[in-house]
Amino acid sequence: MSYYVGIDLGGTNIKAGVVDGEGKLLNKLSIKTNADRAMEDIIHDMGKLAADAIKDAGFEVKDIEAIGIGSPGTPDNEDGLLVYSSNLPFNNAPMRKLIREVIDLPVYIDNDANCAAMAEAVAGAAKGTKESVTITLGTGVGAGVIVRGRIYSGFNQAGSEFGHTVLVSGGVQCGCGRKGCFEQYASATALARMTKEAAAEHPESLLNEVYKEFGEWNAQIAFVALKKGDKVAADVVDMYTSYLADGLANAINAFMPEILVVGGGVCNEGDPLLIPMREKTMSRPYFGPGVPKTRIELAQMGNDAGIVGAAMMGKSCVDDGMNGI
Amino acid sequence: MSYYVGIDLGGTNIKAGVVDGEGKLLNKLSIKTNADRAMEDIIHDMGKLAADAIKDAGFEVKDIEAIGIGSPGTPDNEDGLLVYSSNLPFNNAPMRKLIREVIDLPVYIDNDANCAAMAEAVAGAAKGTKESVTITLGTGVGAGVIVRGRIYSGFNQAGSEFGHTVLVSGGVQCGCGRKGCFEQYASATALARMTKEAAAEHPESLLNEVYKEFGEWNAQIAFVALKKGDKVAADVVDMYTSYLADGLANAINAFMPEILVVGGGVCNEGDPLLIPMREKTMSRPYFGPGVPKTRIELAQMGNDAGIVGAAMMGKSCVDDGMNGI
Numbered sequence: 139m140s141y142y143v144g145i146d147l148g149g150t151n152i153k154a155g156v157v158d159g160e161g162k163l164l165n166k167l168s169i170k171t172n173a174d175r176a177m178e179d180i181i182h183d184m185g186k187l188a189a190d191a192i193k194d195a196g197f198e199v200k201d202i203e204a205i206g207i208g209s210p211g212t213p214d215n216e217d218g219l220l221v222y223s224s225n226l227p228f229n230n231a232p233m234r235k236l237i238r239e240v241i242d243l244p245v246y247i248d249n250d251a252n253c254a255a256m257a258e259a260v261a262g263a264a265k266g267t268k269e270s271v272t273i274t275l276g277t278g279v280g281a282g283v284i285v286r287g288r289i290y291s292g293f294n295q296a297g298s299e300f301g302h303t304v305l306v307s308g309g310v311q312c313g314c315g316r317k318g319c320f321e322q323y324a325s326a327t328a329l330a331r332m333t334k335e336a337a338a339e340h341p342e343s344l345l346n347e348v349y350k351e352f353g354e355w356n357a358q359i360a361f362v363a364l365k366k367g368d369k370v371a372a373d374v375v376d377m378y379t380s381y382l383a384d385g386l387a388n389a390i391n392a393f394m395p396e397i398l399v400v401g402g403g404v405c406n407e408g409d410p411l412l413i414p415m416r417e418k419t420m421s422r423p424y425f426g427p428g429v430p431k432t433r434i435e436l437a438q439m440g441n442d443a444g445i446v447g448a449a450m451m452g453k454s455c456v457d458d459g460m461n462g463i
Numbered sequence: 464m465s466y467y468v469g470i471d472l473g474g475t476n477i478k479a480g481v482v483d484g485e486g487k488l489l490n491k492l493s494i495k496t497n498a499d500r501a502m503e504d505i506i507h508d509m510g511k512l513a514a515d516a517i518k519d520a521g522f523e524v525k526d527i528e529a530i531g532i533g534s535p536g537t538p539d540n541e542d543g544l545l546v547y548s549s550n551l552p553f554n555n556a557p558m559r560k561l562i563r564e565v566i567d568l569p570v571y572i573d574n575d576a577n578c579a580a581m582a583e584a585v586a587g588a589a590k591g592t593k594e595s596v597t598i599t600l601g602t603g604v605g606a607g608v609i610v611r612g613r614i615y616s617g618f619n620q621a622g623s624e625f626g627h628t629v630l631v632s633g634g635v636q637c638g639c640g641r642k643g644c645f646e647q648y649a650s651a652t653a654l655a656r657m658t659k660e661a662a663a664e665h666p667e668s669l670l671n672e673v674y675k676e677f678g679e680w681n682a683q684i685a686f687v688a689l690k691k692g693d694k695v696a697a698d699v700v701d702m703y704t705s706y707l708a709d710g711l712a713n714a715i716n717a718f719m720p721e722i723l724v725v726g727g728g729v730c731n732e733g734d735p736l737l738i739p740m741r742e743k744t745m746s747r748p749y750f751g752p753g754v755p756k757t758r759i760e761l762a763q764m765g766n767d768a769g770i771v772g773a774a775m776m777g778k779s780c781v782d783d784g785m786n787g788i
Contacts, residue, residue: 294719295719300716
């Protein structure tokens, strides 16, 4: 068996662990990112955390094939750079070079949403398939595409920005500059906005009572009020799942994955979300008679997706003979 | 140099020719499809046309590596079938088997829009790139995606149906069953509809005069009236190019191709279409600073795209060691 280190770089925490060749996570360490530091300091700490993780798992550096890094933003895996990140102070950051000053292993870099998709494809909901798409419903809408067992992110490694495909032409302004992006209708943030708007229109709705329990407009309120029988909440969930399904069906028609993996905190709502999401999505795509249909599955890798996916991305680069030095 | 036969199966005509390994078309023959015949007769005629094309080009069967077929609908290239076509009477049609009853060569099958994309990638507007998307604006909106130099059509070979991704949620009813598909806003048919609607709203518009010259509502009328200075026509073209650009930007954000190829009869309108299409599309996608941008190019392969692309799809299958027998 061969072993890899996965590093999950986030705005708050840096996590790292050793992962075996089948995507099994052996251990996990975490430190604070302290994102207001100099870029060099953050990256050096990533290298040290990788070294610590190797030791903590009972291995030596020579037992490890490569380090894979999952980061927000757009990587350049050929030159070992993080070209751009909207969340971190990195501009053409020489990640490979700086990590290798700390630890002598090949280093590969990809986007965090792509790594999450790789984790699901190797060891999660899309295990055993060659073509899958993983959509994560969080603050935004993340998307990762696996084609022939490899991350597909376009010629510039900037894709897939499926969350920034327009679903409602001329609709809600998105932070990316476009109007009506899928993200503005399917993220947890979008559901919170829809809930707040419906509550304002319907002062009698239970939404306003449930809001007081939370103290903020979030993606859970509509589901709590729905369970209590609130009609306005049911309408909000119906509207949200309709937009969500329209966007998921778009992803199916664009990519025709064997499995469409859906994850993110919203999915914890269970059947009240999942049943209409599945039914509406599958009623929309464009399959001819006799043509195999995409299946929709829940993400399985949870918080470990970042580390496992980064490590398995690293493995795929080693397997493909990519230069990581 | 190795040689291939490409067959372009259409609802009206079947075309075939010999193509060299670099995508150069050496000759071209054509017969009527007569689509109301038995499926077996059509496919046998395709085999005979391939044999005739080989002879006509001065070759023998042994000089040819493979036959590639581009067909409307969803193929199963593993088993050599056409699973489904909305335009032709083919249901799980055993194309490989029937062609091979006529001519002893490996046979490969793919969708016609995918073959057009392959032609542009090998010998046309996207030559030299590994990642491209070709969008064809015709009666519908066709899409073909090239990933790592190969057609990408999903796990079921049914993709990419990018024309059937929703751009205007709840919008114009599409033949696929969804509402607001890109195809309903960017096809030549869509432009004709927008023109007709604007003319009815504005009886004073020149659109109504130009219509009389054509005798039907088509995609040219708005551009003819625009050149004569008609304000309503300018609004129609502005609306059409805005929707078109929104959908093209979606394709960029989804696939991040090095080149996005746009083709179809509408493109013959030249600058009045192309300038706003390019400007609006490039103002929309989501590239971070320093990230290489997709380029937009006009399709170059014209009517030969089907034959050349089918042949080059066949070549890629041979190169990948796929079984075509």
